[in-house]
Amino acid sequence: MIITGVETFPVAPRWLFLKVSTDAGVTGWGEATLEGRVETARAAVHELEDLYLGTDPLRIEDHWQTAWKAGFYRGGPVLATAVSAYDHALWDIAGKHRGAPVHELLGGAVRDRVRVYSWIGGDVPAEVAEHAAATREAGFTAVKMNASGRLTALDTSASVDRVLALAEAAREAMGPDGDFAMDFHGRFTTPMARRVIHELEPLRPLFVEEPVLPEYGHRLRDVVESTTVPIACGERLFSRTDFLPALQAGIAVAQPDLAHCGGISEGRRIASLAETFDVQVAPHCPLGPIALAASLQVAFTTPNLLIHEQSLGIHYNTTADLLDYLVDPAVFRFADGHCARPSAPGLGIEVDEAAVRRAAEVGHRWRGPVWRHPDGAFAEW
Incomplete structure (x- = not known):
C-alpha cells in the first residue's frame, strides 16, 4: 500500500480537512485547522506532501520523525499543525487497514467513556447562569467560559469584581457536584492573574486556563505557587x-491540542510525559469533528485524563457545526456529560465527503478579532 493523493478542504466555520488516498482504496482523514491561519497551514500541508506521496502510510512513526525533522527549521504552530493532520490521516488508514479503532492500536482503552465539557457564553452573571443551567439540564456536568473581555495590564477593582460575579453565577448554576473552568485566554498579565485567581479560590473552579501568555511561560511558576486553584495550559x-x-x-x-501539537503520535507522548509529573490531561479541542475524533482516540488510552473539550454549539460555529460533515453524527452523542468509546475502525467516524467538497467550494476566511484599548493600543484577544 502506498500513498497516491493528498487533498485539502477549507470548510466553514473555520476548519481545514485533509484527505490522504492510497492505491489500496483505503483513505484517511486529518484536520489541519489553524484558526485564522488556514491558508498558511494549507500551504504547509502541501509543502510536506513530497515526503508522503509514494510511501507506505503504515510507517507512521517514521513519517512523523521525517516530517518534523527533515526541514532545517523545526517546530511552531504551522509545521506542527500540518504534521498533526498527516498523523491523524495515517492513523486513520492504519486502523481501517487492520479493521480496528485507533485506540486498540495504541494498546487498548483504559476507560469506557470520556467525560466532556461544553463551552458557555455570557457577558453578565444572569446570562452565564442561564447558559450554565441549560447545559447542566442537557446532562453535562462541567462547563468552561471566558473569564473576561479586554483587560489592561493592571485593571480596576470593578473588572476583578466582574470576573468573580461570572464565576459565582457559574458555580451556583452547576452546583457543588458540577464543575466550571475559566479560560483567561492569555489576556491577563502575571500580577493581574495572581490577583484574580486568589479571589476565585473559594469558588473552587476545576481549573484556570492559560493565565499568562505562552511567551511568559517563565512566570507560570509565580502563578502556580500563588494559589490553590489548579492551573492549566497547553x-x-x-x-x-x-x-x-x-x-x-x-x-x-x-492541554495539548492534537490538531496543533504533532497529532496522535506526539499528543500521546505529551500525555505520558505529563503523567510523570502527576499532571492530568484535558485535551484542547474547540475545532472540527476530525480533530475531536483523533483526540478522543488518545483520550481513551490515557490513564491521567481529566476531561475533554468539544465544540458542539460553541460561539465560533455560526455557519456550520461539529456534526455537519459526518455521515453518522451519533458517534458524538453525549450522554450524562460523557462520550462513549467509538468502535468503528480508524478514527471512528465516517466523513461525509460530498458535504465536505460542497463546503470547500465556498471555503471561508475566518479571522480572530483585533481588540484595542481606549487609548488605541493593541489589546490581547
Whole structure:
C-alpha cells in the first residue's frame, strides 16, 4: 500500500480537512485547522506532501520523525499543525487497514467513556447562569467560559469584581457536584492573574486556563505557587519540549491540542510525559469533528485524563457545526456529560465527503478579532 493523493478542504466555520488516498482504496482523514491561519497551514500541508506521496502510510512513526525533522527549521504552530493532520490521516488508514479503532492500536482503552465539557457564553452573571443551567439540564456536568473581555495590564477593582460575579453565577448554576473552568485566554498579565485567581479560590473552579501568555511561560511558576486553584495550559504549546517547562513550573492540567501539537503520535507522548509529573490531561479541542475524533482516540488510552473539550454549539460555529460533515453524527452523542468509546475502525467516524467538497467550494476566511484599548493600543484577544 502506498500513498497516491493528498487533498485539502477549507470548510466553514473555520476548519481545514485533509484527505490522504492510497492505491489500496483505503483513505484517511486529518484536520489541519489553524484558526485564522488556514491558508498558511494549507500551504504547509502541501509543502510536506513530497515526503508522503509514494510511501507506505503504515510507517507512521517514521513519517512523523521525517516530517518534523527533515526541514532545517523545526517546530511552531504551522509545521506542527500540518504534521498533526498527516498523523491523524495515517492513523486513520492504519486502523481501517487492520479493521480496528485507533485506540486498540495504541494498546487498548483504559476507560469506557470520556467525560466532556461544553463551552458557555455570557457577558453578565444572569446570562452565564442561564447558559450554565441549560447545559447542566442537557446532562453535562462541567462547563468552561471566558473569564473576561479586554483587560489592561493592571485593571480596576470593578473588572476583578466582574470576573468573580461570572464565576459565582457559574458555580451556583452547576452546583457543588458540577464543575466550571475559566479560560483567561492569555489576556491577563502575571500580577493581574495572581490577583484574580486568589479571589476565585473559594469558588473552587476545576481549573484556570492559560493565565499568562505562552511567551511568559517563565512566570507560570509565580502563578502556580500563588494559589490553590489548579492551573492549566497547553493549547499554544506544540511539542514535548514546549510542555516540559510548563510541567516543571507545576501546572496541574496539560492541554495539548492534537490538531496543533504533532497529532496522535506526539499528543500521546505529551500525555505520558505529563503523567510523570502527576499532571492530568484535558485535551484542547474547540475545532472540527476530525480533530475531536483523533483526540478522543488518545483520550481513551490515557490513564491521567481529566476531561475533554468539544465544540458542539460553541460561539465560533455560526455557519456550520461539529456534526455537519459526518455521515453518522451519533458517534458524538453525549450522554450524562460523557462520550462513549467509538468502535468503528480508524478514527471512528465516517466523513461525509460530498458535504465536505460542497463546503470547500465556498471555503471561508475566518479571522480572530483585533481588540484595542481606549487609548488605541493593541489589546490581547
